Amino acid sequence: MTPKRKQRMTIALLIVFGTALIVGLVMYALKQNINLFYSTTQIVKGEAPKDARIRVGGMVLKGSLQRDPNSLHVSFLVTDTAENVKVEYTGILPDLFREGQGIIAQGKLDTQGVFQADEVLAKHDENYMPPEIAESMKNAKPTTEAKP
Amino acid sequence: MNIKMPKWFYQLASPKWSYDIMGMLMPWFGLAALLLLVTGIVWGLMFAPPDYQQGNSYRIIYIHVPSAILAQSCFMLMAVAGIIGMVWKMKVAHIVAKSAAPIGASMTIIALSTGAIWGKPTWGAWWVWDARLTSMLILLFLYLGIIALYSAFSNKASGDQAASILTLVGVVNIPIIKYSVEWWNTLHQPASFTLTKKPAMPPEMWVPLLIMVLGYYCFFAYVLMARTRIELLEREHKSGWVTALLTDTP
Numbered sequence A: 001m002t003p004k005r006k007q008r009m010t011i012a013l014l015i016v017f018g019t020a021l022i023v024g025l026v027m028y029a030l031k032q033n034i035n036l037f038y039s040t041t042q043i044v045k046g047e048a049p050k051d052a053r054i055r056v057g058g059m060v061l062k063g064s065l066q067r068d069p070n071s072l073h074v075s076f077l078v079t080d081t082a083e084n085v086k087v088e089y090t091g092i093l094p095d096l097f098r099e100g101q102g103i104i105a106q107g108k109l110d111t112q113g114v115f116q117a118d119e120v121l122a123k124h125d126e127n128y129m130p131p132e133i134a135e136s137m138k139n140a141k142p143t144t145e146a147k148p
Numbered sequence B: 001m002n003i004k005m006p007k008w009f010y011q012l013a014s015p016k017w018s019y020d021i022m023g024m025l026m027p028w029f030g031l032a033a034l035l036l037l038v039t040g041i042v043w044g045l046m047f048a049p050p051d052y053q054q055g056n057s058y059r060i061i062y063i064h065v066p067s068a069i070l071a072q073s074c075f076m077l078m079a080v081a082g083i084i085g086m087v088w089k090m091k092v093a094h095i096v097a098k099s100a101a102p103i104g105a106s107m108t109i110i111a112l113s114t115g116a117i118w119g120k121p122t123w124g125a126w127w128v129w130d131a132r133l134t135s136m137l138i139l140l141f142l143y144l145g146i147i148a149l150y151s152a153f154s155n156k157a158s159g160d161q162a163a164s165i166l167t168l169v170g171v172v173n174i175p176i177i178k179y180s181v182e183w184w185n186t187l188h189q190p191a192s193f194t195l196t197k198k199p200a201m202p203p204e205m206w207v208p209l210l211i212m213v214l215g216y217y218c219f220f221a222y223v224l225m226a227r228t229r230i231e232l233l234e235r236e237h238k239s240g241w242v243t244a245l246l247t248d249t250p
Helices: A003-029 A040-044 A131-140 B007-011 B015-047 B056-087 B091-122 B131-150 B156-170 B173-183 B203-235 B240-248
Strands: A054-060 A073-079 A084-090 A102-109 A115-122
Touching (some): A003 B173, A040 A084, A054 A084, B056 B091, B056 B156, B056 B173, B091 B203, B131 B173
Antiparallel strands (some): A102 A115
């Protein structure tokens, strides 16, 4: 490479790494704001803001789902395996909502520490498999529960 | 330090040589794209097994994932072409980058819209401002900005220069898109399909996906070469080889 080209290459690389540094610092500063949701441990520890609309994410605890037979009101426990948060919600749940599945709920914490959700989204993982394989895996080890 | 570039690298700088070689390669990529895309889509949509959680709605993965991969690969290509264009003042490199931008933007739009269509039945929302979705939207705006910059100057060389700089600035977004699902809590799940790890699905699901990805790459190469050749003719319309080309053809 000629000296002129070397100089221009330096400028080009400076642009790339300079921007990377700036963006990296900005993202570091905004770390918490980029996270879509708080974990249940963060909420129980009081790290999540009170009186603000926040999202909580975790797994629906198996056997904790209670449906009101007369309305669309449901309540369930969300867990990250360490701490649980009770969520109450009135409305239609997404198709993938089931016990043992990851969810993200948006709403507010009330004074009793119950999360009053106005939106519940189902999170799914990156694993795909045909129903027969899922069935045989379930039969092979019936006691294991899905990990978050 | 003295880096010596291979001969073909300098040959690429010749518009005529590039025009000819692309004309030669184009039909093969077109044919490969057609075969791969038809095989992949029929296999993926009709013969691949349904998912145990999502049923048939997961099949949109066969469009969504290849478009998202191409949207990012195209940007990487534009960044490399931009550096070559800036450092070696190679006109052809700028022309390639300029021709790639609208294809990349289209891929981003396809990835975003199929993602929204997929999100509604599975997550319960068309759109969520999580890190993956937002960084992908930023990628679309970068593409639109680059396309606008290329045509914002009456002097083509200034447009090339400005758009290359924006591409280099924007390339920082690519690792952010890729690692967004690992660095932050997101609704979007981590990648099922990477170069380094075993796919998180059985072969009867990932083989058609791989075919689709390869088909998308061939289609991308085909469209890129077609667009680049037209842009080459347009920019070189005063040069001898274009005049010769136009008068020679019956």
